[in-house]
Amino acid sequence: MLQHFDPNKDYGTPASLSEKLVTLEIDGVEISVPEGTSVMRAAALADINIPKLCATDNLESFGSCRICAVQIEGRRGTPASCTTPAEAGMKVTTQNEKLAKLRRNIMELYISDHPLDCLTCPANGDCELQDMAGAVGLREVRYGFDGENHLDAPKDTSNPYFTFDASKCIVCSRCVRACSEVQGTFALTIDGRGFDSKVAAGQNEDFLDSECVSCGACVQACPTATLMENSVIEMGQPEHSVVTTCAYCGVGCSFKAEMKGDQVVRMVPYKGGEANHGHSCVKGRFAFGYATHKDRIRAPMIRDSIDQPWKEVSWEEAIGFAARRLKEIQAEHGRESIGGITSSRCTNEETYLVQKLIRAGFGNNNTDTCARVCHSPTGYGLKQTLGESAGTQTFDSVMQSDCVLVIGANPTDAHPVFGSLMRRRLREGASLIVADPRHIDLLDTPHLNDSMHLPLRPGTNVALVNALAHVVVTEGLEDKEFIASRCEGDAYSKWRDFISDERHSPEHMEAVTGVAAADIRQAARTYATAGNAAIYYGLGVTEHSQGSTMVMGIANLALATGNIGREGVGVNPLRGQNNVQGSCDMGSFPHELPGYQHVADPVARGRFEAVWGVEIDHEPGLRIPNMFDAAIAGQFRAMYVQGEDIAQSDPNTQHVEQALRALDCLIVQDIFLNETAKFAHVLLPGSTFLEKNGTFTNAERRINRVRKVMPPIAGKEDWEVTVELSNALGYPMNYSHPSEIMDEIASLTPSFKNVSYEKLEQEGSLQWPCNDEHPVGSPIMHVENFPIGDGKAHFAITEFVATTERSSRRYPLLLTTGRILSQYNVGAQTRRTDNQAWHDEDILEVHPHDAEERGIKDGDWLGISSRAGHTVLRALVSERMQPGVVYTTFHHPHSGANVITTDNSDWATNCPEYKVTAVQVEKVTQPSEWQKNFHDNHERQQSFLKEAAAAAAEAQ
Amino acid sequence: MSQSEMDRLVQMINQIAINNISAGDENAVAEMIAGHVQKFWSRRMKQMLGEYTEQGGEELHPAAKLAAEKLLSQAA
Structure with missing residues (x-):
């Protein structure tokens, strides 16, 4: 890997970013280092290692242990090399008798109070x-x-x-x-x-x-x-x-x-x-x-009906069974009666192969991915406005931001490492604006300077972003030069007329959002005048009936203020899972081939057809919710689901379960018997990231290598299973390593043209677009132009339309859902670790006002009812939400959080509206009917698994 | 055709209409809706919408109905 420093070496103090070099002499060796570099680091860069204890290069120098003392010509005493900046002409001695004696004396004191074991x-x-x-x-x-x-x-x-x-x-x-x-x-x-x-x-x-x-x-x-x-x-x-x-x-x-x-x-x-x-x-x-974990699925299994025990079989038999069933169903019900779902938890190469299998092997475009239920509005909204379905920055860019606007995201819980970086910048003085119904931990950042919380009502994001933009436009805070040179004029004029209308003013929107007009005005001014202002957003933006509108509203705001195309600014979707960006890039959506190339585009389709050797359907396929509807209608009969748990993660659980039960054949490939697998006929063991080779693409478009460190527990990496299923279906796939899959991706995807495993080894990672124009990738996007129309960004009209999911006398509270630090998504992984110590059940957070009205105390069992269903969770009285809003997570399947979420969804993408569900809450004494049924089914399906293992052991 | 499936499609296209009502005059809005459906809906969903429209399309928002009629005429 190409590295400008050795990442395995500790240089003692952090690197200086100064471009001015100073030259000094250390133990007779001349070395030039950036101004501000410590003597300790300068020495380390010259391979002269000064002893140290309290210094390490990811922390500022501290100078407490004194063991790194050196002598500097012309200076008195023995200064600590970690706290002494290198200066031009300095002559440093790191080793002599005096220093040796001093260091031995210090070590002697340390060791006198240290166990000698x-x-x-x-x-x-x-x-x-x-x-x-x-x-x-x-x-x-x-x-x-x-x-x-x-x-x-x-x-x-x-x-x-x-x-x-x-x-x-x-x-x-x-x-x-x-x-x-x-x-x-x-x-x-x-x-x-x-x-x-x-x-x-x-x-x-x-x-x-x-x-x-x-x-x-x-x-x-x-x-x-x-x-x-x-x-x-x-x-x-x-x-x-x-x-x-x-x-x-x-x-x-x-x-x-x-x-x-x-x-x-x-x-x-x-x-x-x-x-x-x-x-x-x-x-x-x-x-x-x-x-x-002991729960890992270690052998393929099949069964004719979901009411039967599993039967452990060979890979060959399981793949053959799956292929035969798929062919039979297509023969009886037509080419479009089957489909599949790729996973954001799997690698780019695996995702690419699954959508290829569906488009080329199944012969239809019925492929979708779990990004449908999280960031599909990001793909739509950013493509419409900025021309590319991706965030614009690197994570490091935040260190150049003067104002950070966080909307519907909780970085310290859901993206903790980036949350820490953001906190570092906030401690340095950047302003913080948080738009969220809930008081998130970022607002409690120690040593935070200027900060604002806009606690808007769930479902009013677009009203808020329109009000912010209204202030920018009507108070003359636009970046007119940027707009004139970088944005499409007609669209801008229309948008300007639209957003200037008084109905979008903070004063008009105050009754809708619940946020004081003065606060919105102050936030808009802070964002527009900060210098470098960056927006970070999460599922609190996308998982609404107006998710796509809100993403476009965010892009409008950034464009209007010229906050796009350089360090420190931008529009940054914080992707939930490890490979959400990658699964979208790899053509998982039913309307797009890899690289966001529409299936109706004959030129793009022709390239794929030439390489894949088949004709590709020019019509989009079904999205996940449409698959469910079609399954219930009897039109959609079989599914191949790789690494995704739709039965737990998708909304309106009863509806999902009804659809899964209706399938003639469900093939699940996963590392555990997840909730979806309980409805499956074929269970193919998956492999964890430790057991396979591939790549993931993170939220900053960074393609990173996943390297195999242990053999797959059931013998096959996930991509190998897809290859075998494809071959059994009669569509030949022949790869010996994921690097060959990436080579094929690069040959068909313009934004990946120069990506290869060889280049990833050289560079460490690559941020797409990585092609002839950007041979080593693109850390910041849209620096010179936008990949849309004539290269100019497109302002979009963003009318606020209130969700139909509103509180009422029957359901007077609004439920919103989120994540917690210690658990991940459906919890299939983290629930099987000691992370359970922090969060072993989902709880319902209730404001003290609502709790008092209902006589609720911490730990009470609460029945939560919506028009979709009913479940029971334990209570936590908390002031994090405003009155009228309750909150929970969905990490534990028996919680049934998605039993109560509805099938309301984003108008453009059908991303579910997880963030707004009208509910009533009351004290209860027993689990819900759904939870009782869940428990019974869980016990039964687990017994089917045990029976399969026992039968296999007996057969041996 | 399942009634609930059709209900969902009507709900979807009406939602597209309502969210884009400010995109221009009725014709412009209908063009936008038709383009969206053409780009994102599956073959069968479009067929179902077409059949529903031919039967009167009673529950369709006016702009959605105009869009569906445009799609029908394009397909003809």
């Missing part, structure tokens, strides 16, 4: 204290060990993933600084003074009970065994590592999978990862145990 210590082989003792030549501790010390300090084992052993702490503050500077949580501190100084979590609490979010930054920063992964304590040090990409959220963090043979010992965030720069969250860092 190196041989049995979990950090043995990876301990900086041990290394430094060796480096300085420590041979004796003259003080003895009988004096007052910390050797009996207690361990804190409350966190399920790491242990805090205070007896080994040298109080270097690296953990405290990592928690503050890198993570931005400030959960740790040094309590006490002098000899009594100690690391404390929260208000001297256990780690688990404190504000600690278990991101692992402190564990990574610790130079001793004080903060140590439990997996290392249990298994010992890893012996090799492989760089790969996290399979959780859309940040796409790079990790080193540190291994013992084919066992993962720990996942360590990779400093060379461009998306995360060596930081992590509790999911990516620690929650990988699901990969080897």
Whole structure:
């Protein structure tokens, strides 16, 4: 990989971004470094390694341990090299007798209060204290060990993933600084003074009970065994590592999978990862145990009916059974009677193959993806306005932002590593505006400066964004030069007339949004005049009946203020799952071939037909909700679902279950018996990200390699299964490695033209478009023109239309749904890890006012009813929402959160309106009927699985 | 044809109409709706819409009905 620094080396202090170089001499070696570089880092860049303990290059220098002392010609004393900036003409000595003696004396003091159990210590082989003792030549501790010390300090084992052993702490503050500077949580501190100084979590609490979010930054920063992964304590040090990409959220963090043979010992965030720069969250860092969980499906299974037990069979038999059923159904019910769903949890290559199988093997375009239910409005809205269905920036761009507008997103929970980066910028002084019905944690960022919360009513996003744009236009805050040169004139004029109308004014919209007009005006002024203003948004924007309109409204606002096309600005959809961007790029939608090329475009279709050797249908296929409707109508009879759990994640669960029950053949490929698989006839074992090769594309369009670190538990990588199914259906596929699939993608997708595994190895990652115009990718989009019409952006008319889902006397509250840090999506992975320690059930947050009216207290069982259904959750009284709004998550299937969400959806894309459901809440004493049925069906389907395993064992 | 499936299609196209009502005059709105349906709906969904329109299309929003008629005339 091409790296301008060695990501495996610790340079002691962070890099300086100055373009001015200074030249100095260290131990007689001349070196030029950017101004502001520390002497320690300058030395490290010249391969001169100065001993250090409190310094590490992802933290600002601290200068507490003094072991990095050096001598500088013409200066008195022995300054710390970590806190001394390199200067032109400086002559530095890092090694001489005086320095050696000083360092030995310091080490002697450290070691006099440190257990000498190196041989049995979990950090043995990876301990900086041990290394430094060796480096300085420590041979004796003259003080003895009988004096007052910390050797009996207690361990804190409350966190399920790491242990805090205070007896080994040298109080270097690296953990405290990592928690503050890198993570931005400030959960740790040094309590006490002098000899009594100690690391404390929260208000001297256990780690688990404190504000600690278990991101692992402190564990990574610790130079001793004080903060140590439990997996290392249990298994010992890893012996090799492989760089790969996290399979959780859309940040796409790079990790080193540190291994013992084919066992993962720990996942360590990779400093060379461009998306995360060596930081992590509790999911990516620690929650990988699901990969080897006992619930993994280890053998293919088939059955004729969903009321029958499973039968374990060979891969050949399962694939043959699936292919035969699909062919029979098509023969009886027609070519369009079957289809499939790709997954944002799978790789680009796997997603590409599934849609190829459907278009070429099934002979129709009935392919869709789970992005349908999350970011499909992003694809539509950004394509209409900016010309490309993707976010415009890198994550790092936020560090150049002067104002950050967050709409309907909760980065510290759902995109935690980027949330930390955003917090860093906010601490540096950027303004924050949050538009969200709920008070999110970002608003509680320590050392936050200027911030505003616009607590709008659920379902009124478009009214709000129109009001913001109205202020920009009517107060003359537009960037007229940008608009004249970069935007299409007619569309702009129409939009300007539309948005200037008084009906969009904050004063008119106040009654609709519930946000004070003065606040909207202030927010608009802050955004428009900040300099660099960036918008970040999430599913709180897209999952509405006007999701697409809102995305276009956001683009309008950015265009009107000239906040597109450079660092620090832009429109940034925060993608939920690891490969949402990639699954959309790879042609998963029924109307688009890979690279967002419409199926009706004869030129694009012709290219695919030439390579695939088949005729492709020029009509779009069915979207997921249309598949469900057609299944219930008896027109759609079979589905191939790879890595997606529509029975849990899609809205109006009863409707989804009715559709799945109606299918003649459901083929599910997954790592677990998920909720959808309970309705399946063929269950094909999936492979986790640790078991396969491929690529993921994150929210900043960054294509990152996924590298296999262990063999697939059931013998096949997911892409191999699709290849075999295709071949069995009579449409030949022949690939020996995912790199060949990527080569085919690159040959057919203009924005991927120069992408290859070879180039990814060289560059580390690539942000598309990556083609002849942008040979090493495009970090920032739309710098010179827009890929739409004549290169000019298109303002869209965004009329506010209230959702039909409104509160009423029968359903007086509005339910909105969201995510929590420790769980991921349907929870299939995180529920099978120790992340359960933080969130083992979905709960309903109720405002104290609504709780009091209903006599609700924390922990009460609440029945939640909507026009779609009824479920029961436990209560948490919380002021995070405004009165009249209740909130829950959907990470646990038995919660039935989607039993109550309706089939209302976005007008343009049918993305479900998860964020607005009118409900009534009342205290109850027992689970809902749906939950009782769910429990019974769960028990029955689990017994079918056990019977299959028992029969297979007996047959052997 | 399932009634609930047809109800859903009517609901979908009416929603497209209502959300684009400010796109211009009735003809412009209908053009926009027709273009959207042409681009995103499946063959069978378009056929169902066509049949429903030929039978009177009673529940269709006026702009949606005009769009459906345009699609029918294009297909003819």
